[in-house]
Amino acid sequence: MPGYFINILMLNTELFEQVDFEVNLKFEKIIEDLLKDQYSIIDTFFDASEIEILRTATLQKFEEDQFKKSAIGNRTNEVIEKAIRGDFILWIDEQKADRAESIFFTKINNLVAYLNKTCFMGILHKEFHYAVYPTGTFYKRHLDTFQNDSRRKLSIVCYLNEENWLTTNGGELVIYKPYGGEEVIYPMPGRVVIFESQVLEHEVKKVTNDQRLSITGWLKTR
Ligand SMILES: O=C(O)CCC(=O)C(=O)O
Ligand SMILES: [Fe+2]
Structure with a gap:
């Protein structure tokens, strides 16, 4: 499978001694994982207080009924298909970001800048939505690049569940590895999963208890 990443730090560390560049070890780990496995799991991308703020904002919006039934396909081609997915989503407008969303985008934008700088990823666009999976949904x-969005390069999922989320609640993200085998990932609060949108098939197992909260999005090239 072709990877999208060239990590310039691996090629030439000295280059960065001439420009104003600081190595970010957290981001380097993500890049290393992506190069090796095409996905990365980061348990401390957001800290507990940030997750709390994001979770509260998500629940508030959900309760205000701003979410609509998720649709298969993109915004111009929406076909509601309950047999495929049952989550409720709300797209986030970065231009109108509230306090919680600003916290979110500050971190994401730092990562994007780093990827563009060190891996020449050419990320120009991004799109993110809240997602709530009530009990019984999946x-x-x-693959995240179904239909007409080949611009999606990296998928990012951030879990916003309660601190006491139980692994027995279901809702695991399962990533199917291209050469066989699968990775089962529990949606623990603060955890972020990043994977190559065009390569890795995945699924969300049925939520058997509680409701599963997240923000999901895509980094896109031109
Ligand atoms: O919530 C997750 O773990 C993954 C969600 C997903 O696959 C999607 O929204 O495309
Ligand atoms: Fe997906």
Whole structure:
């Protein structure tokens, strides 16, 4: 499988001694994982207080009924298909970001800048939505670049569940590895999963208890 990443630090560390550049070890780990496995799991991307703020904002919006039934496909081609996915989503407008969303985008934008600088990723666009999976819902195995969005390069999922989220609640993200095998990832609060949108099929197992909260999005090239 072709990877999208050239990590320039691996090629030439000295280059960065001439420009104003600070190595970020957290981001380097993500890049290393992506190069090796095409996905990365980061348990401390957001800290507990940030997750709390994001969770509260998500629940408030959900309760205000701003979410609509998720749709298969993109915004111009929406076909509601409950048999495939059952989550409720709300797209986030970065231009109108509230306090919680600003916290979120500050971190994401730092990562994007780093990827563009060190890996020449050419990320120009991004799109993110809140997602709530009530008990009984799931998202069947799929690739994130279905239909007409080949610009999606990296998928990012951030889990906003309560601190006491139980692994027995279901809602695991399963990533299917291209050469066999699978990675089962529990949606623990603060955890972020990043993976190559065009390569890795994945699914969200049925939520069997509680509701599963997240922000999901995509980094896109031109
Ligand atoms: O919430 C997750 O773990 C993954 C969600 C997902 O696959 C999607 O929204 O495309
Ligand atoms: Fe997906």
